[in-house]
Amino acid sequence: MPYKIAIIGASGYTGAELLRIIATHLELEVAALAANSKAGQTMAQVFPHLRHLDLPTLVTWEEIDFSQIDLCFCALPHKTSQEVISRLPGHLKIVDLSADFRLHDPGAYKRWYGNDHAAPEMQKEAVYGLTEFYRAEIAAARLVAGTGCNAATGQFMLRPLIAGGVIGLDDIILDLKCGVSGAGRSLKENLLHAELSEGTHGYAVGGTHRHLGEFDQEFSALAGRDVKIQFTPHLLPINRGILATGYVSGEAQAVHAALAAAYADEPFIEVLPMGETPSTHHVRGSNFCHIGVAGDRIPGRAIVVAALDNLTKGSSGQAVQNANLMLGIAETTGLMFAPCYP
Amino acid sequence: MPYKIAIIGASGYTGAELLRIIATHLELEVAALAANSKAGQTMAQVFPHLRHLDLPTLVTWEEIDFSQIDLCFCALPHKTSQEVISRLPGHLKIVDLSADFRLHDPGAYKRWYGNDHAAPEMQKEAVYGLTEFYRAEIAAARLVAGTGCNAATGQFMLRPLIAGGVIGLDDIILDLKCGVSGAGRSLKENLLHAELSEGTHGYAVGGTHRHLGEFDQEFSALAGRDVKIQFTPHLLPINRGILATGYVSGEAQAVHAALAAAYADEPFIEVLPMGETPSTHHVRGSNFCHIGVAGDRIPGRAIVVAALDNLTKGSSGQAVQNANLMLGIAETTGLMFAPCYP
């Protein structure tokens, strides 16, 4: 008997990606789909690529009978998410894909997001959803906070290096290139095809991107001291994919060894042979993350590159991986599909 | 116990797509992979997106022990394919993805491909692999010839209309738009990114595209008379996808009804509501084909549009669907994964 799940916010890209994954996940069954602005529509109208699936019609989230639901994915915009989640029944397992429960400290939340949190007590309860590093906590959690997609990429690269003490902590630079689906399905001039295709630019340059809140929280906790990295994202004319290039001080061999050891048994994280670096092409549409290391010609400097699909491993795939843990299902269930290349 | 399969020609795009599909197909096991020009390499070297799979190293096809193989996929260039297949053991079930066994008539083969066929007796034995229309023959076949990807798209649209007598047979026009992976991984100047992206052009204009051989063979057999359509393909700056726009004389309602009736029980073919037409976005990376119909403002004229992914439903997905039938596995096994959108 599959577990019954609901998705709130099913009309956005992360909602669609959850449904794409669950379509071939034998132990999850979609019992309810909510999207308040599109309630009454079928998923075939909202996402014609899901037309072949037998899915419930969209309702408002208030209409869902949660007594029938084992786990609820919440794929709402931030701020809305905390308001909705604070009103959901207390017994319900929840995987939140928004930014609302990633930061444990109310002050940090307010600094990065500009408003007081509507449910600060749940902020503390929530488990940070970076599966490979919080497995036990996630398995026991009621509320799991999906990580930022950029934050996931940077952490997969840097956590073993910080934990292993193989790099300097004061000059870490993360230059990140990301696809446009990370910005969601919102109507903004800068997301139009004519504005984006055939070119690239940086954004949030100078350390203002909100995912820095996650880096600060996680890296500082890991190092036992304040760690502040430089992080500059760039928008690429691709729909899916994040490539993060990390510049660190450290010996490349030690850096590679730390990553290889950390991920030796991980089903979704592949450390490439020394000297090879990854491409977003090779993880596209999958839950895999590829990481590579090269030494620079300058002694003592290493370059680490990580690639993942922001919608899958960076968001909805991670969410299903966490849901599997929370429901006691094998962690890789429904997630071993290969990348879609070319 | 899964069936053991081999792939000859595993270093091209259709070979990679076969492996992507089989990665989550529980009843097929990859026992051997051949690519003579890359023998000795691992699949992770040739296709890093398959790095997470435990796959055999590439060998030459002559090195494969076919006594251990239940079914062999042959994903070689045409001409090479007929030479190799004619030398494979007689007991072996074969799904050929090349053009070599699509045309039953040696004269037609020579006209379209320019050379005498090396195995004309196998040409006659081969079953045309358009699954939805040759199920019983495919299930009983030893050698199945995968269709052209354009030919499949046009036939999904037009066969029920010709068979149903709802359109004129003398003025059918098929304007087709296709993605670049259909041309394979070959080194040709016109397939470079800089030559293709940001624009479009027609090719084989004037009725010279080889897939016309398949249209002629199949439509004429179906109609019991000679049927010759106009067919013009155009190359788009997308990797996957075919959109075929058909211009026919006939009543749009009758056209729609004929398609809806033909595909009512088909798991992979979706006929859209009257007046809606499909997008390649919504079938990308999947084994689904979407077909829509609209009436023109000119009475008695209808427009039919079909969309599929050339690498999946147009090639490797079809091949697996046929292999399932040939091996007595449920036809949809391993093929119900949803499109990858956006």
Add this chain to the structure above:
Amino acid sequence: MPYKIAIIGASGYTGAELLRIIATHLELEVAALAANSKAGQTMAQVFPHLRHLDLPTLVTWEEIDFSQIDLCFCALPHKTSQEVISRLPGHLKIVDLSADFRLHDPGAYKRWYGNDHAAPEMQKEAVYGLTEFYRAEIAAARLVAGTGCNAATGQFMLRPLIAGGVIGLDDIILDLKCGVSGAGRSLKENLLHAELSEGTHGYAVGGTHRHLGEFDQEFSALAGRDVKIQFTPHLLPINRGILATGYVSGEAQAVHAALAAAYADEPFIEVLPMGETPSTHHVRGSNFCHIGVAGDRIPGRAIVVAALDNLTKGSSGQAVQNANLMLGIAETTGLMFAPCYP
């Protein structure tokens, strides 16, 4: 002494394209730029690619002193355009890039656009701006109506064939593929990069696209009888470019000869050698239109393909070409820049 021009609606793509062209046009000087929603901003803010130009700050169109202006380009959305133009001073030469003055018949206008025209007397006065066919009228006109970009492409292909009597008039089919900048800079979900890139689909299928109003008006006048063509546009993931594929009954040689004769002396229209067909890549960013012809394998059927850049020859380049005529400047002034390839 250059002529002084104004642009109303300078914050859209056709406005930007006018400025790109005028940047190296020695006989035109930009005296005023209006965009009511962005009045007060500099062009460097609205279009950073024009940052190097010394341009006037944006104002509202009501603020412009038209007594100093020789010619005004109006690049507003339709409906808005007719309201603004009907209030401009009577002496002012105007090139309108909207749809508002293309159709001479108020009834036809209402049928295609849904509303009564606000300035029906100006509708009659306006000259249809297809330069190559209305040169004398344009040179003498006060108000010239820029054509639709699709309408221009189809007419460059079909007018000489209809006028020359070399094709049948009752079965003309125009399958058109166009880039996304034709839809302007408006915030619509279907214009987002994530929705458009990597795929294609038809739209306004079934003879509902408004440019059919232009085809009907022009082709019927030319033939001296009602001519109704079938016309289906498709949206491509490219920013610039229209490729129109025409299917006609007629002898390919006669079709080619009619085109070659019609355009022998035209500076911007290139008829390719018989059997070659064009690519949008080769006209991108330029005022050129390439046209090619191929005979089909079916006797008596020809395929004609035309390519142009919707923003240049299809809109702003045409507008400057017309302005040159209206101001008595050499017609090609400022327009002979080569396409931008690759």
Add this chain to the structure above:
Amino acid sequence: MPYKIAIIGASGYTGAELLRIIATHLELEVAALAANSKAGQTMAQVFPHLRHLDLPTLVTWEEIDFSQIDLCFCALPHKTSQEVISRLPGHLKIVDLSADFRLHDPGAYKRWYGNDHAAPEMQKEAVYGLTEFYRAEIAAARLVAGTGCNAATGQFMLRPLIAGGVIGLDDIILDLKCGVSGAGRSLKENLLHAELSEGTHGYAVGGTHRHLGEFDQEFSALAGRDVKIQFTPHLLPINRGILATGYVSGEAQAVHAALAAAYADEPFIEVLPMGETPSTHHVRGSNFCHIGVAGDRIPGRAIVVAALDNLTKGSSGQAVQNANLMLGIAETTGLMFAPCYP
């Protein structure tokens, strides 16, 4: 009377870009075009986008009568270039677009390019073609060596900072993103559309890219000491454009001031207002370079971003700018065309 120029290597992308520029350059006339592998073909066959131009048919370079030529552009692959140039008449002014004469030191040349130089004495004579910094030398030169496109981008950003002493010299990191036309029109699997579009990856990671030879030579000369930067290029699915993100230690205000001062009078280099950073979209198809600066949240760290079009300002536009100087023509002649956006 325009100057007569020849182009050797006219069938590649930089050759095509030279012709695009010269098409509207009133003081240069194309007298001869050579491409040994395509001798006998017309430019309309090799580059149909130049079909409207009245250009000489391609010949072998040995067939050119150089006594009639004022200046020769050499757009050959490296190694070939030095062999050809060493055999050209001694009086001829030459702008070389290859890598062959960029490095003055034969040892450095051999280290980066792997072979002994065929014309070491010309290596010494050649002037490095970064126009804005070597104007007087270029004006007086017989042989000018066009810079690497990545090298140009990095130097426009960093030279004023190194010269001005406003940044540290030992921790400069340049993370660069570049379009595919920089790799030329060569048949390589990794340049196919299907391999490149929809994704990104780094290459030459670890300080192995040959343009580092130029950085080392120029920055060390400028600083009066050894300067070695870290430089990692990434390939983007765009045809034109380089975006370089520089990470430096220094005060952002001082960095911005140094750039603003250096380029205050430069016609092609635009320094954006403090805090804004550029996009390749806004320089595409033009000879402009945009540079922006932002301070990081970490005190004493600044981020500098530069954008240019690799084929124009990074190569053929630079070449024409240098040719203008060498011929005594106003430097901006033929180069003030605006970017092509969108």
